[in-house]
Amino acid sequence: MKETLNIVLSGQAGQGLMTLESLLADVIRKEYYLFTSPEFMSRVRGGNNSVELVLSSEPIESWRKIIDILFVLGPESFVRMKPRLGKDTLVISESKFVSSDEQKDISFIELPLAELSKEAGGQIYGNTIIFGYICRLLGVSTDSARNSISRKFAKLKDDVIQKNLVAFDMGYDSLAKEASIKNISKVKNKPPTRVMDGSTAVGIGALAGGVNYLASYPMSPSTGVMMYLARKGKEFDVLVEQAEDEIAALNMVIGAWYAGARGLATTSGGGFALMCEALSLSGITETPCVIHLAQRPGPATGLPTRTEQGDLNLALYAGHGEFPRIILSPGNIKDAALLTSKAFRLADKYQVPVIILTDQYLLDSMSETEPFEFDESALESFVVETKSGYLRYDLSKGPISPRGIPGFGKGFVKADSDEHTEEGLITEDFDVRNSMNEKRLAKKALILQDYQDAQLYGPDDYDRLLVGFGSTYGVLKEYVETTDKKDTFLYLKQVYPLPETLKKYFEKAGEVVVVENNATGQLAALLKGELDIKVDHNILKYSGEPFSIEEIEDRIGGLS
Amino acid sequence: MNNFEFNREIDIAWCPGCGNFGIRKALQKALQELGIEPAMTVLTSGIGQAAKMPQYVDTNFFNGLHGRGLPLAVAIKSVNPELTVIAEGGDGDMYGEGGNHFIHNIRRNPDITHLVHNNMIYGLTKGQGSPTSMPGLKTTVQIDGVINEPFNPLSVALSLGATFVARGFSGDMEQLTELIKAAITHKGYALLDIFQPCVSFNKTNTFKWYKENTYYLDSDHDPADLSKAFDLALKKDKYPLGILYKKEGLETFEEKTPVYRENKTPVIKRKRDISKVNNLL
Numbered sequence: 001m002k003e004t005l006n007i008v009l010s011g012q013a014g015q016g017l018m019t020l021e022s023l024l025a026d027v028i029r030k031e032y033y034l035f036t037s038p039e040f041m042s043r044v045r046g047g048n049n050s051v052e053l054v055l056s057s058e059p060i061e062s063w064r065k066i067i068d069i070l071f072v073l074g075p076e077s078f079v080r081m082k083p084r085l086g087k088d089t090l091v092i093s094e095s096k097f098v099s100s101d102e103q104k105d106i107s108f109i110e111l112p113l114a115e116l117s118k119e120a121g122g123q124i125y126g127n128t129i130i131f132g133y134i135c136r137l138l139g140v141s142t143d144s145a146r147n148s149i150s151r152k153f154a155k156l157k158d159d160v161i162q163k164n165l166v167a168f169d170m171g172y173d174s175l176a177k178e179a180s181i182k183n184i185s186k187v188k189n190k191p192p193t194r195v196m197d198g199s200t201a202v203g204i205g206a207l208a209g210g211v212n213y214l215a216s217y218p219m220s221p222s223t224g225v226m227m228y229l230a231r232k233g234k235e236f237d238v239l240v241e242q243a244e245d246e247i248a249a250l251n252m253v254i255g256a257w258y259a260g261a262r263g264l265a266t267t268s269g270g271g272f273a274l275m276c277e278a279l280s281l282s283g284i285t286e287t288p289c290v291i292h293l294a295q296r297p298g299p300a301t302g303l304p305t306r307t308e309q310g311d312l313n314l315a316l317y318a319g320h321g322e323f324p325r326i327i328l329s330p331g332n333i334k335d336a337a338l339l340t341s342k343a344f345r346l347a348d349k350y351q352v353p354v355i356i357l358t359d360q361y362l363l364d365s366m367s368e369t370e371p372f373e374f375d376e377s378a379l380e381s382f383v384v385e386t387k388s389g390y391l392r393y394d395l396s397k398g399p400i401s402p403r404g405i406p407g408f409g410k411g412f413v414k415a416d417s418d419e420h421t422e423e424g425l426i427t428e429d430f431d432v433r434n435s436m437n438e439k440r441l442a443k444k445a446l447i448l449q450d451y452q453d454a455q456l457y458g459p460d461d462y463d464r465l466l467v468g469f470g471s472t473y474g475v476l477k478e479y480v481e482t483t484d485k486k487d488t489f490l491y492l493k494q495v496y497p498l499p500e501t502l503k504k505y506f507e508k509a510g511e512v513v514v515v516e517n518n519a520t521g522q523l524a525a526l527l528k529g530e531l532d533i534k535v536d537h538n539i540l541k542y543s544g545e546p547f548s549i550e551e552i553e554d555r556i557g558g559l560s
Numbered sequence: 561m562n563n564f565e566f567n568r569e570i571d572i573a574w575c576p577g578c579g580n581f582g583i584r585k586a587l588q589k590a591l592q593e594l595g596i597e598p599a600m601t602v603l604t605s606g607i608g609q610a611a612k613m614p615q616y617v618d619t620n621f622f623n624g625l626h627g628r629g630l631p632l633a634v635a636i637k638s639v640n641p642e643l644t645v646i647a648e649g650g651d652g653d654m655y656g657e658g659g660n661h662f663i664h665n666i667r668r669n670p671d672i673t674h675l676v677h678n679n680m681i682y683g684l685t686k687g688q689g690s691p692t693s694m695p696g697l698k699t700t701v702q703i704d705g706v707i708n709e710p711f712n713p714l715s716v717a718l719s720l721g722a723t724f725v726a727r728g729f730s731g732d733m734e735q736l737t738e739l740i741k742a743a744i745t746h747k748g749y750a751l752l753d754i755f756q757p758c759v760s761f762n763k764t765n766t767f768k769w770y771k772e773n774t775y776y777l778d779s780d781h782d783p784a785d786l787s788k789a790f791d792l793a794l795k796k797d798k799y800p801l802g803i804l805y806k807k808e809g810l811e812t813f814e815e816k817t818p819v820y821r822e823n824k825t826p827v828i829k830r831k832r833d834i835s836k837v838n839n840l841l
Binding site for chain 2: 194204207208210212213215232233234235236237238239240241243244245247248249251252253254255256258259260261263277278281285287337371372373374375376379405406407409410411412413414415416417418424425426
């Protein structure tokens, strides 16, 4: 394991934990690498929410279970966080939130937050007091912390900023002497990084892919992308419309693509289920579309604010009838951005639906990555100017008939959800049906030429191959980087279609272990079905939480 | 060859005597008389006999899913407002399966034309009750007769603030052509509900029945009078034909949406600057 310090702030919804997180992130990132991940209940007030901040001397992208420093900020926090205490966990709390019996068994420091807040001018200053307290605890520069406060509250009145600065000092000065924390090295000459959460990465990626239309219906955890593009809409010429339902959303996105736009629908499992018929419409009309499917645990409403990789099968098999599709599964912020941009190009090039499969954990977590930039390649347009007599489904050009749009050229663009002729008119001619069906399905082979390559982390002469897709990337990569075993991680960032060439990674492996955040091993079944790969072990988790690094170490360790 | 006509014989799947033929002629005539460019026109539709209309008019079209003609239309118009966009379908398609889109697109007020063939029955699925079927109508499913109250598209549209609400009849080509022209030229969402006999499956609401149970609004009717329009829309003894309500000057969805506030260029014609995107990183 890396040298890390795991701080968890646990309180109630509506308490301003996100503000505190962003203040802390600002100052911590100057001296450490930082990964943050929130977990929250599906409610607007009360309950128990927490934010985890993992500091490290090296780049870090994974969640840990064991907490080093826990701030208990609400009545239910201690009970909920108790399973995550280790033998050295330092618990900082009002004494009323942790009973005196419980205090005896742990390293406990009282922080009289209510009293201090009152002194500072009210409850709303509580977060700034904690901010000061943590800055002292970590020994970070107070100048940069003070600057962060001034920036964060810049839009508020001067006296509010002043009061916050006083509250910061109160927190800073109230640190009890006996508090000592494990020492982790600060990063010397930290190179520049890009910092963002997964929702922002998908949003920026969409902009780099030329998105200019979004129709969606709000649903956690997919809404962050919609809100991001709504904020950027005017500056980047994106028409953002909140649809009346997800059925409308995807039909609107398909209409937008038909007319020459690059549309995106962002949704979660329940909303995606409503889009299934329109997905099939994209398939037969060969109208491109891009869907961001942000997974959360189901069935039905499930655990609305938690994480899971349970909708791989949904993405694979959604929609009646048979038609090709592409499913991308980014596992980190850089890929979330780059693959989302590519999704638009792939949809345009192959005239198929492209699904970007993410989850709550990836979208809401914030991490740092090496600097990267977009080039213009994803913006390449495949739309053609039509001539009189244009045939939308021209069979003479191979599986990809050049796609025109209305108003660009002299031809008419006729798209039909019925089986259709080359012109786009309804037909029940069986020969034409065969030709059209074969043409559509033949795109799969072409799509594979653009396969988004899987990445291998760990030794080349591995004994054991660990396989994951999407957000298990961070934890599996960290595991193979720190284990002394010959374990290697294969990260799949395109889960469908899969090329035969992937088999070479499996043939070399003594043992294949597929790790998935679901209960039934959907990726393992896909690998078996598509490539006839024998999976020796399937490590699954379906509680609604992501895998922690400790859990991965235990469960892989338990295999041999 | 006239615009919007095919230069060859086409096979039309409607029953002989179907009201759809008259509506097709009126639509083509309206488009021709308005001098609209076929290459700049898009018809969208869902599924049903009425929704097959785009197949038989030579222009751009997207014949989509049952009930989903309107979402296609609003999106097409909003990414390229230079196009003339018409969504067309039947009562089951637009008021039943697509009811939610009917409600919410009136609220949006996109500059599109909505033509709904209303024959008070399901034709393509061979004669089941539709949202507009009259109580008592016996069908293959409602065997003792329809028991539900019929959906009233005109009063619903008026209540949601539609700025053009009209009713036509497929049996009067001349008036229907004028109504379609008025609907197309209206700025904003325009609903034209078109009464139409179904010769195969609705033996109650026949050509004769429509003749006897409708009347023309005369020049005394003031289409700017919303409460009068409501009274007319709620009439059940005899159904008025013509423009019940028309209000000018309201901003359309395309005008209100932020991307068009200052820049009128269709979004599909704007270029993305990748360096600006990179600045976000």
